[in-house]
Amino acid sequence: MKIKIIGTATTKFGELWDKSLEDLLREAVDGALRNANLEPKQIEAVFVANKAAGSYENQHHLNALVSQFFPHHPPAIRVEAACASGGLGIVTAEHALLADQYKTVLVVGVEKMSDLSASETTFILAGAADNTREYGSTFPALYALLAQSYEAKFGSQREYLSAVAVKNHRHALTNPQAQFHKEITAQQVAQSQLIADPLRLLDCSPISDGASAVILTTKQVSHKPQILGYGHAQDSLDLAGRSSLTTLAATTQAVEQALKKAKIKRSQLQVAEVHDCFTIAEILAIEDLGFFPKGQGGQATLDGETTIGGKIVINPSGGLKACGHPVGATGVKQIAFLAEQIQKGTYQYALAHNVGGSGATAVVHILGAS
Amino acid sequence: MEPAQYWRANKNWSAWIGRQGTVLVSTVVRTSSPQQDSFKPFSYLLVDFGKEKKELLGVGHQEFQPGDKVVCVLRKISDPSSRELVTYGIKVKKLESKETKDH
Numbered sequence: 001m002k003i004k005i006i007g008t009a010t011t012k013f014g015e016l017w018d019k020s021l022e023d024l025l026r027e028a029v030d031g032a033l034r035n036a037n038l039e040p041k042q043i044e045a046v047f048v049a050n051k052a053a054g055s056y057e058n059q060h061h062l063n064a065l066v067s068q069f070f071p072h073h074p075p076a077i078r079v080e081a082a083c084a085s086g087g088l089g090i091v092t093a094e095h096a097l098l099a100d101q102y103k104t105v106l107v108v109g110v111e112k113m114s115d116l117s118a119s120e121t122t123f124i125l126a127g128a129a130d131n132t133r134e135y136g137s138t139f140p141a142l143y144a145l146l147a148q149s150y151e152a153k154f155g156s157q158r159e160y161l162s163a164v165a166v167k168n169h170r171h172a173l174t175n176p177q178a179q180f181h182k183e184i185t186a187q188q189v190a191q192s193q194l195i196a197d198p199l200r201l202l203d204c205s206p207i208s209d210g211a212s213a214v215i216l217t218t219k220q221v222s223h224k225p226q227i228l229g230y231g232h233a234q235d236s237l238d239l240a241g242r243s244s245l246t247t248l249a250a251t252t253q254a255v256e257q258a259l260k261k262a263k264i265k266r267s268q269l270q271v272a273e274v275h276d277c278f279t280i281a282e283i284l285a286i287e288d289l290g291f292f293p294k295g296q297g298g299q300a301t302l303d304g305e306t307t308i309g310g311k312i313v314i315n316p317s318g319g320l321k322a323c324g325h326p327v328g329a330t331g332v333k334q335i336a337f338l339a340e341q342i343q344k345g346t347y348q349y350a351l352a353h354n355v356g357g358s359g360a361t362a363v364v365h366i367l368g369a370s
Numbered sequence: 371m372e373p374a375q376y377w378r379a380n381k382n383w384s385a386w387i388g389r390q391g392t393v394l395v396s397t398v399v400r401t402s403s404p405q406q407d408s409f410k411p412f413s414y415l416l417v418d419f420g421k422e423k424k425e426l427l428g429v430g431h432q433e434f435q436p437g438d439k440v441v442c443v444l445r446k447i448s449d450p451s452s453r454e455l456v457t458y459g460i461k462v463k464k465l466e467s468k469e470t471k472d473h
Binding site for chain 2 (some may be wrong): 014067118119120122123126133134136137138140141143144145147148149152193194195196197199237239240241245
């Protein structure tokens with residue numbers, strides 16, 4: 001059974017103070033329906049990906065909120081897996097499609113983050129960690145421990161971390177939906193405010209509002225991007241329970257599952273949207289996904305191997321770093337963006353990599369032209 | 371930390387006080403949740419206690435390096451507020467550092 005992506009829509013990402021959570025959801029849902037040229041009643045089920053609307057907006061019960069956009073109130077499910085909510089929302093929809101429960105479904109991811117202060121957001125995002133075993137931690141602190149471990153093993157990474165940020169900001173210049181349309185220099189990254197050593201402000205993805213939606217179908221359609229394979233794996237939620245802090249084991253497992261299902265070689269992949277919530281996360285990702293040997297991801301980035309004209313284009317949307325990271329929307333946006341690129345004929349094979357927390361959840365999708 | 375969470379968590383803390391370990395990796399947190407705002411900057415560490423590893427806050431403004439020997443102590447772990455308990459819990463401090471002022 002083949003799953004095709006027949007509709008996509010992504011709102012502008014950014015600090016969208018004039019738009020509510022519901023405004024964002026409606027814009028993405030309506031946009032995907034228009035893009036697919038479908039009537040609302042043709043959607044048989046809805047999957048809503050979101051991390052923390054209950055904390056940010058006191059809005060729970062998102063499945064019902066989105067279902068009421070449709071006159072026939074289709075069955076709807078909300079999926080939460082921290083920053084991997086979007087990727088896992090799509091996996092959940094795929095399971096329903098492959099079980100032949102539905103033929104055509106909509107997945108929408110959303111987060112409305114900018115209504116609260118940065119410190120309140122820091123507290124809410126820390127909920128993606130183990131709040132007993134990692135009490136007092138912050139999301140940047142956990143990735144800082146991964147960065148410190150990586151540097152202890154492979155040497156200082158500052159110029160490499162900065163190269164990730166510079167490259168992703170440059171990529172975002174061509175993405176109209178991106179939060180930032182501003183080039184930055186390695187020097188600006190290296191001199192920005194320390195957040196959790198060695199990670200600095202410009203190593204971090206921003207606080208963002210946004211939504212993204214895709215429509216998936218198992219009906220026979222031609223000339224639409226296809227989901228060739230997916231993988232989903234878990235690791236210990238707390239870092240203390242991990243076997244390694246220089247590899248995200250969930251990523252390595254998820255990509256192997258996805259490649260096996262897709263029946264393609266890693267070398268056929270031309271582009272990847274990877275989970276660069278922090279610059280160190282992109283270096284870990286491109287190594288754990290098998291694009292570069294361990295310890296060489298940073299040098300490859302500095303050498304231009306991860307931009308247009310290089311070995312593989314990483315985060316052409318700007319990634320989480322520059323396109324923005326409305327948490328629940330990110331995994332859906334990765335799929336929507338790549339499907340649009342395939343539809344345009346820019347790429348034939350693409351990979352999306354979405355991570356929850358500091359690596360406890362990883363979801364990998366491989367897309368291809370049909 | 372909510373009172374019920376604190377009540378459940380503190381049952382285990384007496385077993386940790388005085389335990390010694392070795393820092394595996396550490397960072398200095400400079401942007402925190404509101405609950406730890408007055409502690410900034412503070413260390414956040416992964417410590418090897420032999421049979422198990424544990425993530426903990428460092429005391430005061432001590433900075434740690436991998437290999438540092440540390441001991442678990444009882445300290446405030448979040449800022450008190452008018453509606454919450456004054457929450458104490460386990461932090462670590464350097465074994466060698468006797469003169470460092472901590473919370």
